[in-house]
Amino acid sequence: MASNYTTxxxxxxxxxxxxxxxxxxxQDNxxxxxxxxxxxxxxxxxxxxxxxxxxxxxxxSQSSVNSLSTAVNQKCRMKAGTYTGSGSATGDSQTISMGFPVKAALVETTDGQRPYSSSRGITGGLILEGAPLGRNADYPLGKISGSSLVVYKQPESQGSLNSTNTTYYYVAFG
Incomplete structure (x- = not known):
């Protein structure tokens, strides 16, 4: 038997x-x-x-990821939704915030119909930045204002995108 062991x-x-x-x-092995x-x-x-x-x-790096995220967010954005008209008098407006700069928006009534007549006016359509929707400049129905869509109630002969208790669909692009 061994008398000593390694440390x-x-x-x-x-x-x-x-x-x-x-x-x-x-044992050693x-x-x-x-x-x-x-x-x-x-x-x-x-x-x-x-x-x-x-x-x-x-x-x-995180800064590179953040930079890329910012670049992606600056590309085309879209938001779709509904709003209920609140205008009861000519010129009443409602502002719908999109959360990003809007370039174009399409607004339609929930039934999607646009029965045009000279007495009924416009009930939906395309609104572009710098090109409001309406039969004439005196009675705008919808316009883009920065990151918002502004819709108006106008005389019936002009149309409306803000008639009381009427539900509208919209899709906005930025």
Whole structure:
């Protein structure tokens, strides 16, 4: 039997007068095998960590992601929805905020019909930035104002996009 053992792993150290015992060799070999396996696992973990670190370093910085997000948000936007007319008198207006600068909007009544007659006027249509919808400039039915759509109640002969309790659909593009 060994009379001394190593400091770090407790492996057998024999002196000249010690007798050799096979089980001591087997125990030492098992300890060495376990230590080598731990070392191999640690190296594999370090390699995986280095690979992950390199992958993360290759990703875009947050400022680059923010810049790209801003660029995407500046592309065409769309919003669709409904509103209920609130105008009871000629010239009553309602402003519908879109949350982005509007370039064009399409407004229709819920039934989608546009039965035009000289006595009924316009009940829906396309509104462009700088080109309000209406039969004449004195009676605008809808216009774009920055990031909002403004709709008006006008005399029946002109039409209306803001008649009391009438539901309208809109789609706005920016």
């Amino acid at each position: 770090n792993y407790g492996l057998c150290q024999w002196e000249p007068g010690d007798s050799f015992v096979r089980s001591e060799f087997n 098992a300890k060495i095998d376990a230590a080598l396996k731990d070392l191999e696992d640690t190296k594999a973990e370090q390699a995986a960590l280095s690979s992950l670190s390199a992958t993360v370093s290759g990703k875009a």
